[in-house]
Amino acid sequence: MPDALEESATPTLVGRSSSHFTRVTRIFAAEMRIRCSLRVVHDLMSSDPDDYGGNPALRIPVLQTPQGVWFGALNVCRALWRRSSLRPHVIWPEDLDEPLLANAQELILQAMATEVTLIMSKLSDASDRNAHHAKMRAGLVNMMSWLEENAQAALAALPTQRDLSYLEVTLFCLVTHLEFRNVLPTASYSHLNLFCQQFALRPSVGETPYRFDT
Ligand SMILES: N[C@@H](CCC(=O)N[C@@H](CS)C(=O)NCC(=O)O)C(=O)O
Structure with missing residues (x-):
């Protein structure tokens, strides 16, 4: 797949709708008009990093993009901003x-x-x-x-x-x-x-x- 197309592929947010750190990133995605699919982490007691999108800290949110995986709300928000064509202030x-x-x-x-x-x-x-x-x-x-x-x-x-x-x-x-x-x-x-x-x-x-x- 060409790079431009890869970059435009829908990113996956690994998180939960009940999580405040996840909501921070969901609000950013909505503000940036970026569509993300949500992969829900059902068991927060799991010790398998794969269940957290590969985050060794066993925490959410994580954003999976063709460019790579972003751990933590602030990194995710910045990655969303960089993908956004709106680039709000x-x-x-x-x-x-x-x-x-x-x-x-x-x-x-x-x-x-x-x-x-x-x-x-x-x-x-x-x-x-x-x-x-x-x-x-x-x-x-x-x-x-x-x-x-x-x-x-x-x-x-x-x-x-x-x-x-x-x-x-x-x-x-x-x-x-x-x-x-x-x-x-x-x-x-x-x-x-x-x-x-x-x-x-x-x-x-x-x-x-x-x-x-x-
Ligand atoms: N520094 C991380 C903290 C993320 C965090 O603590 N997320 C909570 C959910 S809101 C979590 O993964 N909790 C699981 C646990 O504490 O084991 C960030 O800014 O995203």
């Missing part, structure tokens, strides 16, 4: 060059990772009464409080000339996922909820709802 994490914005991005990604650990330890039947679990929950609550306090200022500090930012997509996927997976009630986070309501007006959000794959 995206603010990436490395563009966040002041503490407020850089720390907001760090805490959003850490809160997402903490949520994964809490959910996975519950799934694997680990006791949720141990000291590490309690520390992770405390950290998650602290991070969400920090984000609630600082989100308005951080969002206002984003460059106005943008079509999209990794910060907004990850923040939206984090806050809505906490509620979806009953990890933490979010009703009291009024600024974060307002942001989510506004961000949810984007068609890319409506096209990628959280749901459990069957």
Whole structure:
């Protein structure tokens, strides 16, 4: 197959419709108008990298393209952007060059990772009464409080000339996922909820709802 045709072949996203890191990439794909087929990872307890599109970390999302395989949400989003003919103006994490914005991005990604650990330890039947679990929950609550306090200022500090930012997509996927997976009630986070309501007006959000794959 000629290179040009290979590049245009539909990429496969390996992930789950219930996963927040996967949703980040699905929102990016929708924003870039790139059609991806979803290969669902049904068993997150599998230790076989082949079940995760070859990712040795045994994590999703992964994007399989004719060019190669991309591990992790940020790599996937960048790969999608490079494939896109639209090439919208995206603010990436490395563009966040002041503490407020850089720390907001760090805490959003850490809160997402903490949520994964809490959910996975519950799934694997680990006791949720141990000291590490309690520390992770405390950290998650602290991070969400920090984000609630600082989100308005951080969002206002984003460059106005943008079509999209990794910060907004990850923040939206984090806050809505906490509620979806009953990890933490979010009703009291009024600024974060307002942001989510506004961000949810984007068609890319409506096209990628959280749901459990069957
Ligand atoms: N650094 C990775 C983290 C991905 C991640 O933690 N994904 C979760 C699903 S949302 C996962 O694969 N969990 C399986 C596990 O923890 O074993 C990224 O940014 O994509």
